[in-house]
Every structure is written in structure tokens, then in C-alpha cells.
Amino acid sequence: MSLMRRIFLLSLIASLSLVSFSQTSVKGITLLIDFEDLPADLSVDRINDLLNDEGYTEPAVPSSVRDYWKVQSRDSIDLTYDIFGYYRAAETFATYETMDWTIVNDIVTAALDSVVANNPDYDWDGLTTHSAMGLENEILSVNVITTGWIPGSGGAHWSTDWTAPNGYSLYGFTVQPLTSMWDPDFVRLFTICHEIGHAAWGFPDTYDYDGSSFGTGFYSVMSGNQVAGEVEPIGAPFFRDAGWVDAIEIMPNSSYSLKQDGKSVAIYFNPADDKEYFIIEACMSSTPGNAAFPVERGLVIWHVDENVTTLNTLENMTFEEHYEYSIEQADGNFDLENGVNQGDAGDIYVEGSEFNSSTIPNTNWWNGDESGLDINSITFLADNTIRFCNGECSDLGLKTTLSKFQFTLYPTENNGQFFIEIPDGLNDEELVFSISNSAGQIFQTIQSKPVKGQVEIALNEDYTGMIFISIKNITGENYGMQKAVIR
Numbered sequence: 001m002s003l004m005r006r007i008f009l010l011s012l013i014a015s016l017s018l019v020s021f022s023q024t025s026v027k028g029i030t031l032l033i034d035f036e037d038l039p040a041d042l043s044v045d046r047i048n049d050l051l052n053d054e055g056y057t058e059p060a061v062p063s064s065v066r067d068y069w070k071v072q073s074r075d076s077i078d079l080t081y082d083i084f085g086y087y088r089a090a091e092t093f094a095t096y097e098t099m100d101w102t103i104v105n106d107i108v109t110a111a112l113d114s115v116v117a118n119n120p121d122y123d124w125d126g127l128t129t130h131s132a133m134g135l136e137n138e139i140l141s142v143n144v145i146t147t148g149w150i151p152g153s154g155g156a157h158w159s160t161d162w163t164a165p166n167g168y169s170l171y172g173f174t175v176q177p178l179t180s181m182w183d184p185d186f187v188r189l190f191t192i193c194h195e196i197g198h199a200a201w202g203f204p205d206t207y208d209y210d211g212s213s214f215g216t217g218f219y220s221v222m223s224g225n226q227v228a229g230e231v232e233p234i235g236a237p238f239f240r241d242a243g244w245v246d247a248i249e250i251m252p253n254s255s256y257s258l259k260q261d262g263k264s265v266a267i268y269f270n271p272a273d274d275k276e277y278f279i280i281e282a283c284m285s286s287t288p289g290n291a292a293f294p295v296e297r298g299l300v301i302w303h304v305d306e307n308v309t310t311l312n313t314l315e316n317m318t319f320e321e322h323y324e325y326s327i328e329q330a331d332g333n334f335d336l337e338n339g340v341n342q343g344d345a346g347d348i349y350v351e352g353s354e355f356n357s358s359t360i361p362n363t364n365w366w367n368g369d370e371s372g373l374d375i376n377s378i379t380f381l382a383d384n385t386i387r388f389c390n391g392e393c394s395d396l397g398l399k400t401t402l403s404k405f406q407f408t409l410y411p412t413e414n415n416g417q418f419f420i421e422i423p424d425g426l427n428d429e430e431l432v433f434s435i436s437n438s439a440g441q442i443f444q445t446i447q448s449k450p451v452k453g454q455v456e457i458a459l460n461e462d463y464t465g466m467i468f469i470s471i472k473n474i475t476g477e478n479y480g481m482q483k484a485v486i487r
């Protein structure tokens with residue numbers, strides 16, 4: 001898209017972040033355009049199914065556009081389209097192919113005039129407008145589906161002077177075929193969902209325009225690229241911009257639990273500049289739209305700097321030249337910036353991963369100042385929830401430094417039999433060890449005095465996964481918690 005439109009888009013995003021949607025039916029219109037030398041290939045009924053049918057699938061289409069946005073908006077939006085029959089463009093496809101992209105304005109205006117002429121009773125008042133942004137008369141979502149890639153296809157546009165019979169005008173419109181440019185045998189909904197992301201919700205591009213790096217890869221539809229026929233998810237910054245999730249502010253020494261692909265993300269602002277922040281989402285591969293998510297579940301951590309005016313075109317990761325939207329890649333390989341891949345399992349923060357001032361990547365702000373963000377103790381809970389700690393969390397007790405005594409558990413990975421070394425000051429004390437699973441349910445309690453400075457613990461039932469051992473004395477004084485992984 002042109003620089004002018006990009007600037008317009010950025011100002012639009014700033015205003016959108018003030019908007020909060022709540023379970024809203026949204027109706028737009030879809031125009032179908034074919035050409036004498038490229039006649040209609042998809043039937044109107046099939047396009048209606050692809051856009052509006054709940055539960056619809058076909059090869060390479062895992063869900064309708066409506067279902068996609070329902071999931072992505074966390075059930076905030078029910079987006080449907082009124083569809084009109086094909087409009088035959090005035091010139092041939094071959095003629096348009098030789099023209100400038102601005103020709104789409106003329107084609108779309110003519111198609112809209114044809115819709116008005118052929119549908120005199122159509123209820124234009126039934127369409128949703130951008131009223132949430134104070135644009136009471138501008139239709140929120142207009143899609144133009146062409147039978148081929150004319151100049152301007154695969155774009156979201158913001159200009160026509162056209163006015164509907166009720167006085168509504170176009171806020172913007174998208175233009176795209178429903179078949180892939182590189183795989184024309186299949187319908188794929190990536191392009192239309194990406195363009196709706198721009199035109200209806202104001203999301204920016206997060207791919208690198210010169211193709212020298214991969215932006216936010218398959219972690220956002222705004223940079224993604226039809227991985228395995230899927231349409232990628234939106235990504236935490238844009239869920240937040242649209243008002244579809246709560247952004248919980250991360251505080252020092254506190255723990256947070258995020259439902260996987262639920263209605264909350266966690267955010268940590270630069271206190272010197274709230275345009276820069278880290279934003280954390282919990283994801284799982286089984287959510288519709290997440291088939292490309294490279295692990296079963298985990299945290300995706302974004303570093304956003306809204307001061308950047310060049311979107312994701314600068315991949316050098318320096319203060320002067322960095323992405324606006326970066327995915328922190330836990331493996332430290334920076335494959336997205338290096339153009340190696342669109343994402344891999346090493347990117348995701350899982351149990352055992354940490355993110356702090358001395359990890360690679362680290363939690364510094366772009367100017368090099370330490371942010372203080374210190375993500376640790378990531379725990380997969382039973383109810384599709386991921387918990388993590390920022391700093392030292394007394395409620396988890398996973399870091400024992402809060403206790404005046406230092407315990408050591410070994411081996412930390414074991415088959416259910418392990419030892420806890422007891423610090424000197426407690427060698428004659430009766431201790432209580434409460435063993436819980438990652439959902440917090442205590443399944444075994446052991447009371448014991450140390451023998452030769454240690455206590456041996458053997459689980460009395462078959463168990464695999466992470467366990468937590470809380471240590472107290474018999475009067476209930478808390479000595480913190482240890483953890484182990486049972487294989």
C-alpha cells in the first residue's frame with residue numbers, strides 16, 4: 001500500500017484502540033465482479049457459504065470468514081455479508097491488467113451503481129457503519145471479489161466518492177479473488193481475512209515489504225502467508241487494539257494466569273513511554289486458525305514500539321532500525337528477522353523457558369534500558385490455562401529466595417523418587433512436605449525429619465508431569481516451594 005494510505009492507517013489504529021466492541025452483529029456487503037475473458041468461476045451460493053455459513057469447510061478452507069472472525073474476536077463479532085450477483089466489468093481482464101491500480105476505484109464505483117440499479121428495495125440502513133469511530137455514515141466493511149488478480153487486488157483501499165441511496169458512503173473496501181495467486185485450484189481465505197483486518201478493523205501490515213525478513217511470521221494474519229491452507233490468528237497487539245481482549249497490566253513480583261486463546265492478554269509498559277510495551281498471549285494449536293502454531297501450547301511474547309513509523313520493514317534489531325511489532329523468539333535464533341523461517345517451535349515460551357535481562361533475547365527496551373520484566377515459572381495448568389510469574393511470586397513460591405532458608409531438590413527430573421537437601425538451621429526440625437500437581441491439587445503429604453541433611457521423597461502413586469512441593473514446619477511456617485518433573 002502507498003505511504004499516504006499507511007499514514008492514514010496508523011492514525012486509524014490510534015483511534016481504534018479507544019473502541020471497545022461487545023458481542024456485536026456486523027453486516028457488510030460483498031460485490032462479485034467478473035470479466036468477459038475471465039467469467040465467474042465460483043457460484044454465488046458457494047461464495048455465500050465461504051463468507052457466511054457457520055461450520056462451513058472445504059479443502060484448504062478450515063472455516064468460513066464469519067467463523068474466522070468469531071473465533072478471532074473472542075466471540076465479540078458476528079460478521080456477515082450481503083452478497084449480490086456478479087457484475088460484468090466494462091473492459092476485459094486483459095485490458096485492466098495493463099492499467100494502474102487506481103482503476104479499481106472506477107470498477108468498484110460502477111459495480112456499486114449496478115447494485116443500486118438492480119436492487120431498488122435493498123435496505124442500506126441495515127449495514128454496519130464505523131459509528132464506533134464517529135463515522136456514522138461510512139460502511140464498515142465492503143469486499144470486492146474479482147475472478148482474477150487485477151491491479152489493486154490484494155489491497156484495502158480508502159477512496160471513492162460513491163454514495164449509497166441512504167447517504168452512506170464507503171469507508172474503505174477490499175479487493176481480492178478468493179483463489180490463491182500461486183495455487184489457483186483452491187479457494188483460500190487468507191487474503192480476504194488479511195484485507196478485512198486492514199479495512200474493517202484498522203490492523204497494520206506486519207510483513208517486511210521488501211521480503212528480506214519475515215516480520216511476525218505465522219503468528220499474525222497481518223504478516224502470515226497461507227501456511228497449510230490455514231488463516232493465521234490476529235495476534236495479541238491487534239486483539240487489544242480492537243478491544244476484543246482485556247489487557248492485564250503486569251506488576252512486579254506477581255503471577256498471572258492466561259486462558260489459551262481466551263479473552264485476556266498481559267501487558268508490560270515502558271514507564272518512560274507507553275507506546276513501547278511487551279504483550280503476552282497464551283496460545284494453543286487446537287484453536288481454529290492456529291493449525292500452524294508450532295507447539296501444543298505456550299506463550300507468545302510480543303515487543304511493540306508504536307513510535308516506529310516504518311512498520312516491520314527494518315529488521316536490524318537496533319534502536320534506530322527495528323520492527324514496530326517483534327515476536328520474541330525464545331530460542332534466541334531471530335529466525336524471523338534473519339528471514340530463515342516464518343516461525344518454529346523454538347520461538348514459543350513453554351515450561352522451563354525464562355525471559356529476563358540476561359536471556360537471549362532479553363527484556364531490555366529498544367534504547368537498551370533494562371525493563372525489569374522477568375518472566376519465569378511458566379506452568380501449564382489443567383484447564384487450558386498457562387500461569388507465569390514476573391519476578392518473585394510468593395503465591396507460587398517457586399523461587400525460594402523469599403524464604404530465609406535455601407532448599408535444593410535433586411534430581412529435578414526423576415521417576416518419582418528424589419531428595420531435598422535441608423539447610424543447616426533446620427536439621428533437627430520436623431518438616432511437612434505437601435506435593436501438588438500443576439492444577440494445585442495436593443495428592444500426597446509427608447512429614448519427616450532430615451537424615452544426614454536431607455529428606456528422601458517417594459511418590460506413592462504413578463504420576464508424570466510437573467509437581468510442586470511446598471515445605472513448612474509443623475507449626476505451619478512457610479519455607480517456600482520446590483518443583484520437579486516426573487518422567
Ligand SMILES: [Zn+2]
Binds near residue numbers: 194195198204205
Ligand atoms: Zn496488507
